[in-house]
Amino acid sequence: MIQTTLSNPKRLDLPSVQVCFPISGYKEIYTKLEAIGIGSVLERDCCVTEISGSYSILKRLENAAVNVDELDYLAKRLESFDRNELAKFQGVAAINSYSDMTDLINLTFCCQEATVVRDFTDLGKIGRERYMDLHGGITEDELKKVDFQKTALSLLLNETGQVTPYGVVYENCMYMDQLYKGKAFPDYDYSGESIITVAITNRNEPETSESITWLYLPMEDCCIERAMLRAGINTFEDIRWKVQSSELPPELGLLHSAGTEQLRDLNVLSAKYQILDDVGRQMLVAVVQMTSPSTLSEAMNLIEQLGLFDFVPGVSTPEEYGRHMIMESGHFNYDGELDEFYDFKKYGNWRISNEHGQFVPGGYISYHGFISIEEVMAGSETERMGMTMGGM
Numbered sequence: 344m345i346q347t348t349l350s351n352p353k354r355l356d357l358p359s360v361q362v363c364f365p366i367s368g369y370k371e372i373y374t375k376l377e378a379i380g381i382g383s384v385l386e387r388d389c390c391v392t393e394i395s396g397s398y399s400i401l402k403r404l405e406n407a408a409v410n411v412d413e414l415d416y417l418a419k420r421l422e423s424f425d426r427n428e429l430a431k432f433q434g435v436a437a438i439n440s441y442s443d444m445t446d447l448i449n450l451t452f453c454c455q456e457a458t459v460v461r462d463f464t465d466l467g468k469i470g471r472e473r474y475m476d477l478h479g480g481i482t483e484d485e486l487k488k489v490d491f492q493k494t495a496l497s498l499l500l501n502e503t504g505q506v507t508p509y510g511v512v513y514e515n516c517m518y519m520d521q522l523y524k525g526k527a528f529p530d531y532d533y534s535g536e537s538i539i540t541v542a543i544t545n546r547n548e549p550e551t552s553e554s555i556t557w558l559y560l561p562m563e564d565c566c567i568e569r570a571m572l573r574a575g576i577n578t579f580e581d582i583r584w585k586v587q588s589s590e591l592p593p594e595l596g597l598l599h600s601a602g603t604e605q606l607r608d609l610n611v612l613s614a615k616y617q618i619l620d621d622v623g624r625q626m627l628v629a630v631v632q633m634t635s636p637s638t639l640s641e642a643m644n645l646i647e648q649l650g651l652f653d654f655v656p657g658v659s660t661p662e663e664y665g666r667h668m669i670m671e672s673g674h675f676n677y678d679g680e681l682d683e684f685y686d687f688k689k690y691g692n693w694r695i696s697n698e699h700g701q702f703v704p705g706g707y708i709s710y711h712g713f714i715s716i717e718e719v720m721a722g723s724e725t726e727r728m729g730m731t732m733g734g735m
């Protein structure tokens with residue numbers, strides 16, 4: 344977590360804004376920054392009056408001008424680091440005097456290659472970490488065979504380390520690739536809870552363009568718009584987009600295509616899907632299988648009206664459905680001693696004939712609204728019908 348005080352270096356008479364990174368509530372923060380004339384999409388126009396938090400190396404940003412989205416991306420990257428990775432990041436930044444935001448962001452992708460020694464009393468640990476830094480990991484077999492004390496001594500006696508407040512740093516010929524060049528941020532799903540990952544490029548550029556902007560839906564609308572502007576895309580009509588990964592069930596995934604007008608609908612759909620629990624998601628799949636919506640907007644209207652449907656998972660025959668309703672639904676005072684006198688199949692068939700329902704691959708889904716399903720998918724609202732309990 345990074346706490347900052349940001350101000351307009353050209354208008355010292357205006358109040359400063361307190362911003363905590365990573366940002367939560369982007370629209371509110373952008374509005375506050377805009378009110379004092381800063382928060383540009385691309386320019387580094389925010390003066391860091393004060394900065395504090397878990398990363399002391401960033402104190403060098405005080406009195407410097409930063410871009411709010413760059414600092415937010417950096418904070419997201421650093422929040423995923425463990426204690427050892429943070430020591431590497433800060434140590435390498437210290438010995439190279441990195442203070443430019445582009446360098447700091449790119450450093451987060453390669454600092455893992457360095458070795459930082461903070462405790463010289465455990466040679467085995469030093470050697471083990473050194474080995475993993477050089478090889479990107481370690482296998483069970485290597486844990487048994489490698490002489491880690493020898494590896495540690497080779498490092499300490501033959502390599503030149505540089506002392507920093509974060510430990511003695513050995514860069515190990517670390518190479519810093521320029522993954523971030525100042526506009527589109529490298530692919531990184533900070534939350535890990537995104538429903539859909541979308542790659543967008545400018546329709547006016549060749550399809551082979553490597554200038555890819557990544558969207559992790561659902562996102563706040565203002566974040567999508569700023570990501571577009573960073574990529575030089577001014578309107579949704581100029582977007583070329585492709586779904587790279589999706590947590591949506593196949594029944595919903597088939598609804599989206601490369602139509603630019605659907606990107607916003609896809610964002611809304613992913614937000615609605617994200618808040619459903621496992622039961623709700625299972626029911627939604629059954630509803631889609633039953634109703635066959637043809638557009639994203641129809642699917643969104645169904646999500647909003649899931650309460651009009653009932654779903655019984657795992658049943659595939661009228662008898663199984665009738666048995667569930669009598670024994671497990673809670674609508675009846677079931678008596679197990681009278682089990683042989685219940686006609687589960689007859690009751691199941693009766694219910695099926697008196698309600699709008701059908702068997703789908705996952706179970707039985709039924710609709711209980713006062714208007715047609717077509718009207719529900721079109722956006723009309725209705726109440727749920729009461730349940731009738733006769734017919735045994």
